[in-house]
Amino acid sequence: MSKTGLALAALYLALIAICLGFAFGGDGDPKGRFVFLQLPIAPRLALLQALGLLALAYGLRARTPSR
Template identity: 40%
Template sequence: MSRLGLFFCAPYALFIAACIAYVTMGEVDYDSQFAFLQLPVAAQMELLHVLGMDRLLSDISWPDAWGLFMTPAFLLLYATGSLIERSFERRRALPPEAE
């Protein structure tokens, strides 16, 4: 397990939890619920819009959208942290004369 990969995933997971908590705990109207549930996947949805693939989003449910967009986001965040951690470990393992 990569600690740095998990560290990169933690803020995104906390943001998702905060959005869900805000929607479920308070007196929030439908429009606010929609906005707060859309926030965790807004960047990914915007990317599809820029690529001209936003028609695919018209018939997708929220659980499906979250699964479709959040899983790759977590994988990308974890992989980035893991690669950085491995890079640090390789540099630390080099003998002093190799630097």
């Protein structure tokens, strides 16, 4: 792997960690939790759409946290 790839992967991992921290930290409302859980998924879907591969994502099942 290249250094650029590792840096971008680390940045994406940090974004996911921050979003999960906001989603599960404190006494947030369910709507805010849902939004923060969806934020890390948005760039992947945008990339799939730009590449014309978005149809591949429609068959995937989403995992939701249990209450």
